[in-house]
Amino acid sequence: MNTPARTAEPRLTSLSHGGGCGCKIAPGVLADILQGTAATPVPKELLVGIETADDAAVYRLNDEQALVATTDFFMPIVDDPYEFGRIAATNAISDVYAMGGRPIMALALVGMPISVLSTATIARILEGGASVAREAGIPIAGGHTIDSVEAIYGLVALGLVHPKRVKRNADAQPGDVLVLGKPLGVGVMSAALKKDALGDAGYAQMIATTTRLNTPGPELAALDGVHAMTDVTGFGLAGHALEIARGAGCTLHIDWAAVPLLPGVRALAAQGFVTGASARNWAGYGHDVALAADFAAPDRALLTDPQTSGGLLVSCAPGAVDEVLAVFRRHGFDTAAPIGRVEAATPGAPRLVVG
The missing domain is CATH 3.30.1330.10 (PurM-like, N-terminal domain)
Structure with a gap:
């Protein structure tokens, strides 16, 4: 038989x-x-x-x-x-x-x-x-x-x-600089992949970033000027930045032009390759975010894009930025970049300002 x-x-x-x-x-x-x-x-x-x-x-x-x-x-x-x-x-x-x-x-x-x-x-x-x-x-x-x-x-x-040396997400201080360790765009790439619209180069980029261990963490924690740290994952950059802001009782300002993005993801987002999670994220916390008047829809999708195995987001004293970037570079995180700052909160003002 x-x-x-x-x-x-x-x-x-x-x-x-x-x-x-x-x-x-x-x-x-x-x-x-x-x-x-x-x-x-x-x-x-x-x-x-x-x-x-x-x-x-x-x-x-x-x-x-x-x-x-x-x-x-x-x-x-x-x-x-x-x-x-x-x-x-x-x-x-x-x-x-x-x-x-x-x-x-x-x-x-x-x-x-x-x-x-x-x-x-x-x-x-x-x-x-x-x-x-x-x-x-x-x-x-x-x-x-x-x-x-x-x-x-x-x-x-x-x-x-x-x-x-424990680095909580709630210990950011006014005057700190924000440094992001990995570029954004994994969710957008995954949406394109499901629809067979992500080329070989994009797929290779996606695998490379999602399988890179965030090994700088312990070395960063040993720096006196590093006050807070988290990793950017499912709630997107905006969501995890808000967790820092709420925990520390501060307001975070992100310079969107300085935020590193994976190659080609803004064009993919503009073509509609975004995840449902991005919209759910915005619905959940958008009321606490102030966007620049000319902030485009693809950029908002990337701001809220769920990052699988995303990068470390570090809040550090201005004088520690060079040390922080040097640690990232030693571990192969060549796109790590300062992306914003921490300020004292103003009553009634948004916790996160992006422009």
């Missing part, structure tokens, strides 16, 4: 309703969900919790060490299973770096449609994640798997940081 041949597997991105950090629940909806969920009582050892929507939890172990704990997972943003695994793992580990920590190990979170994807394809996803863990110098020491309708992969990432 002949065994029926297995039908060709579908594209990974066809199995998900949204890919990468574009899967995030919209910021306004998330705020409603999290109302009243703050843990009580909070132990004094918990240095960072959920109060300012920071990148990871930080728990003080002793005078020299604090544990950084975070998790991140999402549906496919690309069709290549190995690259999907690499992107998801890079994105998850980034939150440890964003707190100033050094990763020590990870656990895998795996949800796969077993009846749709072959074990070989699923194994390639996990191999991609393991390759990034090796690059970060850590093991994937365990995890959990489920049979899921959509393909889901990510990591629980753990790291260590000196308690005095």
Whole structure:
């Protein structure tokens, strides 16, 4: 008796309703969900919790060490299973770096449609994640798997940081300069990719930026002039800048002309290749943003564009800018650039001004 041949597997991105950090629940909806969920009582050892929507939890172990704990997972943003695994793992580990920590190990979170994807394809996803863990110098020491309708992969990432070097997103100071480590445009590129409108060069750029570990984080945290740090992911540059502004009680000003963009993404955005998450982001926090009168629609789409495995956003003293840029350059982040400043908040004024 002949065994029926297995039908060709579908594209990974066809199995998900949204890919990468574009899967995030919209910021306004998330705020409603999290109302009243703050843990009580909070132990004094918990240095960072959920109060300012920071990148990871930080728990003080002793005078020299604090544990950084975070998790991140999402549906496919690309069709290549190995690259999907690499992107998801890079994105998850980034939150440890964003707190100033050094990763020590990870656990895998795996949800796969077993009846749709072959074990070989699923194994390639996990191999991609393991390759990034090796690059970060850590093991994937365990995890959990489920049979899921959509393909889901990510990591629980753990790291260590000196308690005095923890970099929260809420410690920016008036007078600080904002420095962005990676160019924007991953969400726009992913939208174009799903519609077969992203060329080979654009795809290569997208893979390169989303699989680059934010290794400058610990070195930046060691600089006295660095006051706050976060990474730009699913809520876009505007959303994560607002988290800094709200946490610090300040107003952030972004010079849009100085913001680095991935090659070709503004033209793609102008052609309509934008994610639904971009519009949801704006609906959730646009009331707190003041845009220049001539700010174009494609630029607003990029300002709110969900960044999968995006760059570090650093708030530092003006005198530390050269040091910050030098650290980024040493780690290969050649497009890192100053993009704005932090000012004291004015009552009733927007928290974020972009022009």
